[in-house]
Amino acid sequence: MSASPFRTHTGRVAALPRVDVDTDQIIPKQFLKRIERTGFGPSLFYDWRYRQDGTPDPAFELNHPEAEGASVLLAGANFGCGSSREHAVWALQEFGFRAVVAASFADIFYANCCQNGLLAVRLDAQRIAELFARYERAGGPYEVTVDLEGMTVSDRAGFRTGFSMEPYRREMLLRGLDEIGRTLLAEDLIATYERGREGGRGKGEGW
Amino acid sequence: MTGPHPRTLFAKVWDAHVIHRLAEGPELLYVDLHLVHEVTSPQAFEGLRLQHRHVRRPELTVATVDHNVPTDDRSLPFADPIAARQVEVLATNARDFGVELFDLHSPRQGIVHVIGPELGLTQPGMVIVCGDSHTSTHGAFGALAFGIGTSEVEHVLATQCLVAQRPRTMEVRFDGALPPAVSAKDMILALIGRIGTAGATGCVIEYTGAAIRGLTMEGRMTICNMSIEAGARAGLIAPDDVTFDYLAGRPRAPSGDAWVRALDRWRGLRSDPGAPYDSRVTCDVSALVPQVTWGTNPGMVAPITGAVPDPEAFATDAEQSAARRALAYMDLEPGTPLAGLSIDRVFIGSCTNARVEDLRSAASLVRGRRVSSRVRAMVVPGSQAVKAQAEAEGLDRVFTAAGFEWRNAGCSMCIGMNPDVLQPGERCAATSNRNFEGRQGRGGRTHLMSPTMAAAAAIAGRLVDVREWS
Numbered sequence: 317m318s319a320s321p322f323r324t325h326t327g328r329v330a331a332l333p334r335v336d337v338d339t340d341q342i343i344p345k346q347f348l349k350r351i352e353r354t355g356f357g358p359s360l361f362y363d364w365r366y367r368q369d370g371t372p373d374p375a376f377e378l379n380h381p382e383a384e385g386a387s388v389l390l391a392g393a394n395f396g397c398g399s400s401r402e403h404a405v406w407a408l409q410e411f412g413f414r415a416v417v418a419a420s421f422a423d424i425f426y427a428n429c430c431q432n433g434l435l436a437v438r439l440d441a442q443r444i445a446e447l448f449a450r451y452e453r454a455g456g457p458y459e460v461t462v463d464l465e466g467m468t469v470s471d472r473a474g475f476r477t478g479f480s481m482e483p484y485r486r487e488m489l490l491r492g493l494d495e496i497g498r499t500l501l502a503e504d505l506i507a508t509y510e511r512g513r514e515g516g517r518g519k520g521e522g523w
Numbered sequence: 524m525t526g527p528h529p530r531t532l533f534a535k536v537w538d539a540h541v542i543h544r545l546a547e548g549p550e551l552l553y554v555d556l557h558l559v560h561e562v563t564s565p566q567a568f569e570g571l572r573l574q575h576r577h578v579r580r581p582e583l584t585v586a587t588v589d590h591n592v593p594t595d596d597r598s599l600p601f602a603d604p605i606a607a608r609q610v611e612v613l614a615t616n617a618r619d620f621g622v623e624l625f626d627l628h629s630p631r632q633g634i635v636h637v638i639g640p641e642l643g644l645t646q647p648g649m650v651i652v653c654g655d656s657h658t659s660t661h662g663a664f665g666a667l668a669f670g671i672g673t674s675e676v677e678h679v680l681a682t683q684c685l686v687a688q689r690p691r692t693m694e695v696r697f698d699g700a701l702p703p704a705v706s707a708k709d710m711i712l713a714l715i716g717r718i719g720t721a722g723a724t725g726c727v728i729e730y731t732g733a734a735i736r737g738l739t740m741e742g743r744m745t746i747c748n749m750s751i752e753a754g755a756r757a758g759l760i761a762p763d764d765v766t767f768d769y770l771a772g773r774p775r776a777p778s779g780d781a782w783v784r785a786l787d788r789w790r791g792l793r794s795d796p797g798a799p800y801d802s803r804v805t806c807d808v809s810a811l812v813p814q815v816t817w818g819t820n821p822g823m824v825a826p827i828t829g830a831v832p833d834p835e836a837f838a839t840d841a842e843q844s845a846a847r848r849a850l851a852y853m854d855l856e857p858g859t860p861l862a863g864l865s866i867d868r869v870f871i872g873s874c875t876n877a878r879v880e881d882l883r884s885a886a887s888l889v890r891g892r893r894v895s896s897r898v899r900a901m902v903v904p905g906s907q908a909v910k911a912q913a914e915a916e917g918l919d920r921v922f923t924a925a926g927f928e929w930r931n932a933g934c935s936m937c938i939g940m941n942p943d944v945l946q947p948g949e950r951c952a953a954t955s956n957r958n959f960e961g962r963q964g965r966g967g968r969t970h971l972m973s974p975t976m977a978a979a980a981a982i983a984g985r986l987v988d989v990r991e992w993s
Contacts, residue, residue: 333844334844334845334848335841335842335845336720336721336820336845338820338957338959340957340959340960340961340962341959341960341961344961344965345938345939345940345962346939346940348562348590348591348940349562349591349603349605349606349608349609349940350605350609351565351566351569351608351609351612352565352566352569353566353569363960363961363965368947368965368966392841393721393841394720394721394724394754397720397721397754397820398656398751398957398959399655399656399957400563400654400655400656400670400671400672401562401563401672402563402566402654402672402673402674403673405672420721420724422721422724422754423690423724423725423754423756424656424670424671424672424756427671427672427675428672428673428674428675431672431674431675432674482547482548482549482688483547483548484545484547484548484549484686484688487547495674495678495686496574496576496677496678496681496682499551499678499681499682499684499686500681500682502542502543502551502684505542505543505551506542506551506553506579506682506683506684509542509553510553510683513553
């Protein structure tokens, strides 16, 4: 499935200064029974956002007033670890996030972001700490610009840093490519490979 | 295979599946086996429909229901209509796209990572994917097996390929011989405790060494299963006679001449001497102690002889704050000995530890004893075939006589998508793979451990050192 292209985005930051945020927290399992790609936004971080009685927990970072309307999520290392559930990405996007900026990401989550046009930006721990500090100092809404064309993250008060991304993923995000459509263009190569493999062994023999 | 450029097992499997290299770097990788379940596939099949695409190789695609299925009476309708719809949708998709499905009433139904190996679908040298992070389990057979998201599930359905960046390699060598009553689960928990939950991010781990060679296939699967909890994409173990003995005669394994040819190929599936790994870790298991988690990720683990750590003892602010959060969630005080912690529930199950050997080892401890009166304990076999085998051996009667509930197969309380969940505040000794906040039910507190440790905890009503019981 193709995603809409991502070039540059300026938006309000929500800060989640925690490490090892797993996908079970991003979208708890009781919400994985839907058969659609939509309807997950209201359940994002459900067990952290809401108390047992269903009311919002004012202590949770995303419920802070300065995070209202946030579209860039700032987080600690190993964000998105655990389960492969792509529902985590769908929930973040439906909630309004266009980008996640973190010290590192778990592999499957990172790939899932790319598949859906959610920009996952890796910055070193020092720059993440600097962004958290700037968010704190702002004492209210804090905005950053995440520019995929220029590969930079910046704010209006002088912060600016570059980031890197695998060229293939960057291209996919910039152009909103349909990866399946693209792979199907290599149909001849796939068919040739299959014939070569099956020539060497009997039907159903596997490797 | 040995030549001027010795290759790792990983490289041999990967290279054999590369269809071509894309201009920007990643490679188009062929997939030999695609396992499908009800939770991560509906949106993928819907994507195919919207684009008028078909499943390229339905005969290489196998589906089952495991994540959200009830494990009690299967003659009754689902209590949860949304879960029921997800299961029905998988049946419709399997029928419409020509994919084989082991449904709720099949004697072969079970957790996808348990039925793949027991059917002989999982074979050395394959590339295997599934929309589930614990797909790493199948690496125990020398297959390159890893979890993917739903968009990639759709990609594999449509193309039988995956666009993938070549991962780095890590060798984890387990030396020595395991002491009595210490198991594969303790090995992998100790490793994750040492390298951390992101210690192998971007890597495929190959497990080597005498302690790995000494494990059964079931123990090897436990190790590879939890590779993802160290951040690895996959875990791999070179196949050997233990592997071949396990596979021989399985329903979908090659037979006759094909078996002889397969063996010939499979024997070449090992890392050449001197093959380069990007990193290496060595562990000696000869003094390993049973492990138990105290926190809210699998890296927060300690020997059962240890105590709840002091958050201030961790190196970084981030680790200290994570440990403080974990102790608050787990309702634990620093310095409290792990042995003796009172528990409310016991869960023996999951793709990590619900194969027949796991049930045998747990049953050997339970035989002739009673579950503590304050504990509710359940055994959820990994598959209906495991259940049948266990029943043929009388293990079900050992468990039920002791007061365990004996259930039907599924993921059950490992993920808690079905009615099997912890209540807020309940403390559980679990043989599963994740102790994340809320994983087994909101407010539930999970301690991960081996099947014998969990069985002993059920009897004692508290965490105990199983070595004292053996």
